[in-house]
């Protein structure tokens with residue numbers, strides 16, 4: 001059985017949550033899993049470069065290319081853990097090709113940067129507001145004169161904090177010297193924690209807090225999640241590589257030759273809505289056109305993740321996306337497959353999904369009547385293969401083109417840049433903060449962690465300047481856009497109702 005779906009991701013990261021309920025069982029599971037994960041990581045690594053002492057292979061520069069900024073492969077010295085930060089990476093960004101390819105407007109989802117920062121547009125952001133966000137933060141990042149300082153407050157789930165920080169360090173290498181001084185709080189947990197109802201009015205001073213997702217009732221600022229640089233605990237490679245693999249994988253089976261059902265595989269134990277989804281599995285009594293499976297991560301890790309290749313998962317015409325404890329990291333992997341995504345009505349959003357549109361990029365599925373909704377969606381897709389295929393392709397193109405790593409860095413750049421413009425104080429290095437650099441981070445870990453850091457490391461500065469940040473929405477355009485999305489979803493619900501009314505009439 002191919003693993004076809006990554007929805008269970010929330011599952012593994014939610015062991016933390018389940019632990020509250022079933023502490024002992026979860027602890028044993030974690031131990032088992034860590035052992036298995038570590039063993040697999042180590043054994044697959046041994047023939048690479050573990051004995052060489054130099055962990056960052058030098059990449060050849062194309063002979064024809066104008067000599068651009070050199071590479072700076074940091075070196076970890078075996079048995080020497082007194083690493084220091086190298087100082088020979090370029091500290092300014094002087095692309096020799098400034099106009100191309102990014103001298104263009106950024107993708108549409110960048111417009112929500114303005115929306116996310118809107119609560120502070122009038123008031124600005126004071127040191128007190130930032131300090132107030134510390135309550136739940138895992139770490140604080142201060143950027144000063146191009147250097148990154150981190151003050152760690154508490155342990156995050158798995159290595160979320162490490163890989164998020166790693167991502168920020170890579171951004172600094174991609175655009176050296178371009179990031180302004182700033183001071184921000186980052187929370188690596190799932191659910192948003194800054195309710196907008198508590199912060200209304202001009203003097204409400206909401207705390208600015210960065211995290212991976214938010215919802216319409218919260219002011220949390222969304223930032224790309226750790227998996228863009230790899231999810232070591234479950235062996236999901238950095239996004240740049242996964243994206244290439246999926247591109248290849250998509251070519252393997254033509255849409256029309258794929259299994260004509262809806263597919264989901266995941267961990268149902270993280271959320272009631274997933275338990276509910278499982279009721280739609282095919283059974284003796286009913287066929288809701290859905291084929292649903294439970295992912296067993298522990299078993300998978302013992303098998304060396306042989307069935308975990310993301311590029312092998314695009315085998316069905318329809319793939320279900322459903323949230324877990326909050327938004328699910330699986331989203332981008334599912335949308336990248338050029339199957340049609342059946343998107344169960346979400347509660348949360350991440351940084352890119354708000355620009356995606358039902359019936360253009362995915363098919364909306366009700367959350368209060370999943371089975372009937374799925375049955376109809378799959379039948380519709382199999383009746384209108386060209387349209388369903390076009391929806392699958394539109395999503396896959398969106399992910400491949402607008403969500404490639406260059407744009408992820410551009411998004412981070414613009415978000416941080418706009419955020420820094422709002423600061424009403426001069427950031428200083430907090431007591432207890434340490435300077436962070438790739439040498440220190442990567443040399444402190446081994447196995448899959450280090451391999452993913454090497455693979456996702458930015459080796460030389462970008463060859464161009466960031467894309468141009470689009471202007472904020474005017475309120476009417478934004479309202480129209482939201483309304484258009486709601487209308488498409490409603491249209492599908494009307495079709496569904498008609499379909500089921502007809503069936504019930506016949507009976």
Ligand SMILES: *[C@@H]1O[C@H](CO)[C@@H](O)[C@H](O)[C@H]1NC(C)=O
Nearest residue numbers: 077078079080081082083084
């Ligand atoms: C350890 O690394 C530091 C910095 O790279 C270097 O100065 C020092 O000499 C090294 N020590 C040993 C014992 O190799």
Ligand SMILES: *[C@@H]1O[C@H](CO)[C@@H](O)[C@H](O)[C@H]1NC(C)=O
Nearest residue numbers: 097098099100102103104465
């Ligand atoms: C970007 O393109 C515009 C025209 O679209 C041009 O006027 C501008 O000079 C370009 N900027 C850079 C930095 O090349």
Ligand SMILES: *[C@@H]1O[C@H](CO)[C@@H](O)[C@H](O)[C@H]1NC(C)=O
Nearest residue numbers: 278281282283291292293294
């Ligand atoms: C769903 O049905 C299929 C086919 O009968 C079965 O193989 C699978 O285990 C079922 N999934 C769950 C979660 O019960």
Ligand SMILES: *[C@@H]1O[C@H](CO)[C@@H](O)[C@H](O)[C@H]1NC(C)=O
Nearest residue numbers: 376377378379380381383499
């Ligand atoms: C699919 O086509 C069949 C045969 O034309 C029709 O009976 C059915 O209602 C269609 N279903 C949908 C959802 O379009």
Ligand SMILES: *[C@@H]1O[C@H](CO)[C@@H](O)[C@H](O)[C@H]1NC(C)=O
Nearest residue numbers: 479480481483484485486487
């Ligand atoms: C949404 O649907 C309503 C009612 O059907 C219609 O009046 C409105 O113009 C539609 N909005 C958009 C943006 O298409």
